[in-house]
Amino acid sequence: MKATGTDGIEAVTRRARELIPPDGVVTDPARLRTYECDGLAHYRVVPALVVMPEDADQLAGVVRACAEHRVPYVARGSGTGLSGGALPHAEGVLVVTSKMRSITDVRPADQRAVVQPGVINLDVTRAAAPHGYYYAPDPSSQQICSIGGNVAENSGGAHCLKYGFTTNHVLGADFVTADGEVVRLGGDAPDSPGYDLLGAVVGSEGTLGIVTSATLRLVRLPEEVRTILVGFESTDHAGAAVSAIIAAGIVPAAIEMMDALAIEAAEEAVHCNYPEGAGAVLVIELDGAAVEVAAEYDEVDRLCRENGSFEQRVATDPAERALIWKGRKSAFAAVGRISPDYIVQDGVIPRTALPEVLAAIAELSRTSGVRVANVFHAGDGNLHPLVLFDEEHEGQAEAAEEVSGAILDLCIEHGGSITGEHGVGMDKAKYMPRMYDADDLDTMQLVRCAFDPDGISNPGKVFPTPRLCGEVPGRHKGAHPLQDAGVAEVF
Amino acid sequence: MKATGTDGIEAVTRRARELIPPDGVVTDPARLRTYECDGLAHYRVVPALVVMPEDADQLAGVVRACAEHRVPYVARGSGTGLSGGALPHAEGVLVVTSKMRSITDVRPADQRAVVQPGVINLDVTRAAAPHGYYYAPDPSSQQICSIGGNVAENSGGAHCLKYGFTTNHVLGADFVTADGEVVRLGGDAPDSPGYDLLGAVVGSEGTLGIVTSATLRLVRLPEEVRTILVGFESTDHAGAAVSAIIAAGIVPAAIEMMDALAIEAAEEAVHCNYPEGAGAVLVIELDGAAVEVAAEYDEVDRLCRENGSFEQRVATDPAERALIWKGRKSAFAAVGRISPDYIVQDGVIPRTALPEVLAAIAELSRTSGVRVANVFHAGDGNLHPLVLFDEEHEGQAEAAEEVSGAILDLCIEHGGSITGEHGVGMDKAKYMPRMYDADDLDTMQLVRCAFDPDGISNPGKVFPTPRLCGEVPGRHKGAHPLQDAGVAEVF
Numbered sequence: 001m002k003a004t005g006t007d008g009i010e011a012v013t014r015r016a017r018e019l020i021p022p023d024g025v026v027t028d029p030a031r032l033r034t035y036e037c038d039g040l041a042h043y044r045v046v047p048a049l050v051v052m053p054e055d056a057d058q059l060a061g062v063v064r065a066c067a068e069h070r071v072p073y074v075a076r077g078s079g080t081g082l083s084g085g086a087l088p089h090a091e092g093v094l095v096v097t098s099k100m101r102s103i104t105d106v107r108p109a110d111q112r113a114v115v116q117p118g119v120i121n122l123d124v125t126r127a128a129a130p131h132g133y134y135y136a137p138d139p140s141s142q143q144i145c146s147i148g149g150n151v152a153e154n155s156g157g158a159h160c161l162k163y164g165f166t167t168n169h170v171l172g173a174d175f176v177t178a179d180g181e182v183v184r185l186g187g188d189a190p191d192s193p194g195y196d197l198l199g200a201v202v203g204s205e206g207t208l209g210i211v212t213s214a215t216l217r218l219v220r221l222p223e224e225v226r227t228i229l230v231g232f233e234s235t236d237h238a239g240a241a242v243s244a245i246i247a248a249g250i251v252p253a254a255i256e257m258m259d260a261l262a263i264e265a266a267e268e269a270v271h272c273n274y275p276e277g278a279g280a281v282l283v284i285e286l287d288g289a290a291v292e293v294a295a296e297y298d299e300v301d302r303l304c305r306e307n308g309s310f311e312q313r314v315a316t317d318p319a320e321r322a323l324i325w326k327g328r329k330s331a332f333a334a335v336g337r338i339s340p341d342y343i344v345q346d347g348v349i350p351r352t353a354l355p356e357v358l359a360a361i362a363e364l365s366r367t368s369g370v371r372v373a374n375v376f377h378a379g380d381g382n383l384h385p386l387v388l389f390d391e392e393h394e395g396q397a398e399a400a401e402e403v404s405g406a407i408l409d410l411c412i413e414h415g416g417s418i419t420g421e422h423g424v425g426m427d428k429a430k431y432m433p434r435m436y437d438a439d440d441l442d443t444m445q446l447v448r449c450a451f452d453p454d455g456i457s458n459p460g461k462v463f464p465t466p467r468l469c470g471e472v473p474g475r476h477k478g479a480h481p482l483q484d485a486g487v488a489e490v491f
Numbered sequence: 492m493k494a495t496g497t498d499g500i501e502a503v504t505r506r507a508r509e510l511i512p513p514d515g516v517v518t519d520p521a522r523l524r525t526y527e528c529d530g531l532a533h534y535r536v537v538p539a540l541v542v543m544p545e546d547a548d549q550l551a552g553v554v555r556a557c558a559e560h561r562v563p564y565v566a567r568g569s570g571t572g573l574s575g576g577a578l579p580h581a582e583g584v585l586v587v588t589s590k591m592r593s594i595t596d597v598r599p600a601d602q603r604a605v606v607q608p609g610v611i612n613l614d615v616t617r618a619a620a621p622h623g624y625y626y627a628p629d630p631s632s633q634q635i636c637s638i639g640g641n642v643a644e645n646s647g648g649a650h651c652l653k654y655g656f657t658t659n660h661v662l663g664a665d666f667v668t669a670d671g672e673v674v675r676l677g678g679d680a681p682d683s684p685g686y687d688l689l690g691a692v693v694g695s696e697g698t699l700g701i702v703t704s705a706t707l708r709l710v711r712l713p714e715e716v717r718t719i720l721v722g723f724e725s726t727d728h729a730g731a732a733v734s735a736i737i738a739a740g741i742v743p744a745a746i747e748m749m750d751a752l753a754i755e756a757a758e759e760a761v762h763c764n765y766p767e768g769a770g771a772v773l774v775i776e777l778d779g780a781a782v783e784v785a786a787e788y789d790e791v792d793r794l795c796r797e798n799g800s801f802e803q804r805v806a807t808d809p810a811e812r813a814l815i816w817k818g819r820k821s822a823f824a825a826v827g828r829i830s831p832d833y834i835v836q837d838g839v840i841p842r843t844a845l846p847e848v849l850a851a852i853a854e855l856s857r858t859s860g861v862r863v864a865n866v867f868h869a870g871d872g873n874l875h876p877l878v879l880f881d882e883e884h885e886g887q888a889e890a891a892e893e894v895s896g897a898i899l900d901l902c903i904e905h906g907g908s909i910t911g912e913h914g915v916g917m918d919k920a921k922y923m924p925r926m927y928d929a930d931d932l933d934t935m936q937l938v939r940c941a942f943d944p945d946g947i948s949n950p951g952k953v954f955p956t957p958r959l960c961g962e963v964p965g966r967h968k969g970a971h972p973l974q975d976a977g978v979a980e981v982f
Contacts, residue, residue, distance in 0.1 A: 109738065109843045132740070154687075167687065168659075181930040192694075193908060193915045193926060194953060195935045196645075196658065199690025203683075220740040247600065249623070249711040291782040352600045417684060424684045435684060439672040444686045446941030450934055462685060 008069035009048045012093055015065035016051045019058045024099060026050035035094050038079040038086040039141075043426050047074070047088030052099045056174060056182070056212035059095065063210065064180030066093060072456045075210045077118060077146030080139075081153055082344055083425030085205045085461055092459075095210060097148045103127045104213065111218045112171065117148025117211050124216060133218035136163035139421070140329045151211050154203030156421030158254040158328070159285070161379035163219060165421070167202040172215035175201055177208065178452030186215070200447065205423050206458035208451035222287035225253070226297055227321045230282045230304045231275030231311035235259050235374065238280035239355045241307035242378045245284075246351065248303060250296050252379065256283040261338070261373035262331050262386065269334030272327025275311040282378065283328050331375045332386065339371065339388035341397070343404045346422040347411035351381040360410050361385060370396075370403045382420035383411070409434070429464045442467075499560035500539045503584055506556035507542045510549045515590060517541035526585050529570040529577040530632075534917050538565070538579030543590045547665060547673070547703035550586065554701065555671030557584060563947045566701045568609060568637030571630075572644055573835060574916030576696045576952055583947075586701060588639050594618045595704065602709045603662065608639025608702050615707060624709035627654035630912070631820045642702050645694030647912030649745040649819070650776070652870035654710060656912070658693040663706035666692055668699065669943030677706070691938065696914050697949035699942035713778035716744070717788055718812045721773045721795045722766030722802035726750050726865065729771035730846045732798035733869045736775075737842065739794060741787050743870065747774040752829070752864035753822050753877065760825030763818025766802040773869065774819050822866045823877065830862070830879035832888070834895045837913040838902035842872040851901050852876060861887075861894045873911035874902070900925070920955045933958075 016025045026032060027049060036044045053059035066073045072092035079086055088094045097118035105114040108131035113124055121142040124135035138157035139145055145155070150166045151173065163169075172186035186198035201208055232238040238257050245252065258266065258281050263274050274281050284300060286293045297314075304312060315321035335342050349357050358374065361383075365372045373386040385407050389400035408418045408431055418424070418431045432441065441463065449469030451457070459466060507516045517523060518540060527535045544550035557564045563583035570577055579585045588609035596605040599622035604615055612633040615626035629648035630636055636646070641657045642664065654660075663677035677689035692699055723729040729748050736743065749757065749772050754765050765772050775791060777784045788805075795803060806812035826833050840848050849865065852874075856863045864877040876898050880891035899909045899922055909915070909922045923932065932954065940960030942948070950957060 109734075110841050167690075177934065181934065183931045183934050184927075187906070187908065193910050193919065193923065194932070195691045195695055195699075195938055196693065197691055197935065197938060199658075200686045200688055200938075202687065204686055208686075243600075289783055289786055291786050292780055295780055295782050350601050352598075415678070417678065419684050428684065432684065436675075440674045441685070443668060443672065443674050443941055444688065447686055447688060447691075447938050450937030450941060 008071040011069045012065045012071050019061045024052035038081045040084040043084045043087045045088045045090050047094040050094045052096045054099045060176045063176050067180045072459045074458050075206045077149030078144050080141040080145040083423040083427040085423050085425035113216045119147045128218045136219045137166045152206045153423040162251050162253045169217045173211045174213040176210050178457035224290045224293045225287045227315040228284045229313045229324050230309045231278035232280045234279040237308040241304045244303040252284050253287045254285040255379035256328050257378040259374040262375045265334040265338045266327040266331045268337050270326050270330050335386045340390045343387040345385045345404050347383050348420040349381045349414045349416035353414040370399050424462045499562040502560045503556045503562050510552040515543035529572045531575040534575045534578045536579045538585040541585045543587045545590045551667045554667050558671045563950045565949050566697045568640030569635050571632040571636040574914040574918040576914050576916035604707045610638045619709045627710045628657045643697045644914040653742050653744045660708045664702045665704040667701050669948035715781045715784045716778045718806040719775045720804045720815050721800045722769035723771045725770040728799040732795045735794040743775050744778045745776040746870035747819050748869040750865040753866045756825040756829045757818040757822045759828050761817050761821050826877045831881045834878040836876045836895050838874050839911040840872045840905045840907035844905040861890050915953045
């Protein structure tokens with residue numbers, strides 16, 4: 001893609017004004033500035049244009065105009081992402097889906113809902129609940145984050161241990177590729193002939209195109225939900241309890257762990273009444289048929305005691321359940337009470353490596369003097385270390401950054417991954433070559449060429465080195481199509 | 492790809508002899524002939540060369556030789572596929588994985604097994620069972636079919652209702668792309684940064700490359716399994732019972748339906764002791780914790796009676812359970828007893844459309860005079876109509892073919908799919924344009940270009956019209972890279 005200067009963006013703006021009602025085309029600098037970052041405020045770029053299409057046709061029209069004029073665009077849902085995936089492009093268009101909030105269809109008999117991308121995660125559950133169903137993936141931001149963003153980031157949440165990630169709940173999608181083609185991915189049938197590109201699109205972080213409609217799986221509301229708060233002396237004891245529960249073949253809906261520092265922060269912020277003096281707490285949730293929950297509870301209770309728990313409390317009403325979860329879900333923000341600045345890290349390890357990696361993180365913290373609070377989805381090995389620092393103190397930000405990176409190295413070393421649910425976005429593109437070799441990354445970027453031949457869809461995200469597609473003929477003649485293509489000038 | 496004549500295949504043969512021990516390189520015409528078809532014997536082609544690599548390096552070396560000389564190749568596991576996906580290419584190499592049968596690793600604590608592609612499906616369960624686990628996807632051919640073939644076809648089975656398809660159980664793979672790159676897809680972590688290409692590879696029917704190692708999810712062996720055989724007057728009654736069970740929020744491990752003609756065939760073949768005079772039977776299997784199974788059973792029992800069942804029998808020992816399943820699993824072959832020839836059709840519909848589609852199939856059968864036996868995974872709407880004919884009678888084969896196609900049209904009309912678990916292969920490529928528009932198919936084939944720029948991997952399968960990649964520069968300049976590329980001459 002050659003830089004198009006202002007000509008391209010002006011042409012796209014004109015086209016957008018033809019397609020979209022006036023209040024959905026934003027060029028006023030003050031309003032543009034409100035979109036300068038997503039949930040990761042560390043990166044800030046003001047877009048050249050913001051559009052808010054009201055339907056799939058308007059959205060596809062804008063993308064086609066971008067393709068025609070080779071103008072980069074970035075899609076944005078509610079802007080709650082934590083890896084900078086919705087960071088705008090200074091010479092590009094920000095496509096905001098906040099006016100596409102229709103729940104098109106709820107079909108309880110088929111366990112399906114069809115929604116527009118701007119629909120708020122929790123609103124799907126609100127629409128399905130009267131029929132006895134809910135939408136399972138529950139990122140902590142579920143009260144404000146959008147389904148389109150969830151699809152782009154393959155969002156997780158506390159209940160992914162039992163229910164899986166967003167990718168396990170998106171059954172079909174209408175999708176506008178970066179060259180403006182409208183394709184239908186997946187569908188109602190359990191198997192789609194040809195390639196299942198839906199799985200590749202879910203979690204592609206806006207680099208292939210934009211979802212304009214998603215068919216979601218609805219899950220039956222369980223007969224009973226039992227939420228248990230368990231206090232332990234240490235994360236070692238809590239970790240051993242987690243291993244014992246999983247080894248017993250029990251799959252709780254959620255097993256969340258917080259360490260002493262995270263507990264302290266949450267307690268100070270929301271007074272969640274967590275056990276005093278605990279070195280770690282587990283929030284365990286069991287759901288299903290009442291008989292099943294009762295049987296599982298007995299075993300979980302026993303296994304926690306056997307592994308050194310000193311306090312166990314079952315929520316006796318919805319308010320108590322909500323308070324237990326409030327402590328956990330507010331932990332990220334609460335850490336702001338005990339540290340002026342912090343990095344929310346997101347990495348994954350095989351569950352069995354938990355004790356070893358937790359010990360290594362503690363050691364990193366000790367040797368560097370950087371405080372680390374641990375909050376995580378213990379059941380699926382998704383760590384969220386909160387690395388604390390004070391920008392006012394010289395060297396602390398750099399030390400925190402270093403510890404934060406070292407934690408990702410630990411994840412990779414233990415067969416895990418650099419992101420569990422927050423995505424690569426801007427923030428982790430530089431770590432991709434530590435996870436994948438050149439062939440792996442090439443294959444991914446060649447797949448991107450099928451959707452985005454000009455590299456205009458969320459450029460600069462996910463892949464550390466952008467690549468051109470299609471300008472070098474005869475790939476099979478020996479020359480790699482992406483080599484020697486003047487890539488450095490692209491973005 | 493230009494035809495390479497015999498030079499290419501000779502060069503690949505020479506290279507194969509350098510890489511692979513002598514008994515793994517087959518050129519003897521009599522031995523080659525034994526590979527002329529897979530489970531769909533309707534299509535037969537003798538390959539130019541058969542190789543049986545013993546490890547991933549040998550396999551990748553052969554693929555690289557094919558890429559270098561632009562020789563087509565086809566991968567084959569046990570050859571049990573029912574859509575002709577492993578049909579050889581007359582001028583190509585058949586890569587047989589039957590010497591890659593190592594179960595590399597079984598890690599019960601992580602619920603993982605790592606296996607080579609030639610490993611037999613049931614052997615994974617045999618290896619995991621001593622640890623309390625099993626491999627859930629269970630195609631009817633599970634005693635002989637291979638994991639590599641299962642991955643290529645995204646195989647289903649009777650228990651996919653509760654446990655999902657192969658794609659839900661493959662967590663990672665080592666994969667040789669058609670240009671000889673070795674890539675790692677997915678992994679142990681629940682989320683893979685970048686694109687999840689594993690989902691695209693699972694079910695790609697050998698058109699992107701070959702899996703050389705698969706990391707599989709193991710599922711805990713349930714505390715109890717209860718197998719129930721229920722007789723109904725008609726498929727209408729049985730269908731209503733299925734709907735009632737699902738609507739009650741029960742997810743049995745399996746709900747299989749057979750109609751009168753299928754019951755007759757199975758009874759005659761294996762004496763499975765199905766209810767006499769039944770117009771339909773359901774085989775329902777419940778599994779899980781004993782308390783849960785007991786509670787679910789009471790409700791299933793009640794719902795079947797409410798919907799007109801006249802006989803209900805619970806297997807009281809493993810032998811009785813095995814006999815109930817033998818009736819179901821032998822149904823395809825058993826139909827050979829009541830008809831000299833038959834087509835095994837495979838289509839999917841949303842479960843809620845079952846009564847309507849069954850009625851339409853019955854109507855098709857009435858008006859055409861072609862007998863149709865119905866065996867299907869009722870819980871997930873995966874139909875297997877067996878369309879009966881006698882080749883000796885003029886016109887019957889054509890009439891059966893027509894009914895068989897009309898059934899797929901019914902599936903598409905009702906929002907379903909042309910294949911539930913058998914794949915597109917040779918057999919259904921012609922139906923792909925009925926399911927997908929040109930943009931959808933283009934996007935898939937452009938993705939193929941990322942893996943298989945020369946179209947050498949299982950050419951002629953899945954896509955009705957082969958396309959060339961990469962020879963037309965400047966896709967974004969308006970010309971589609973796949974247009975005007977002399978495609979008709981390619982294969």
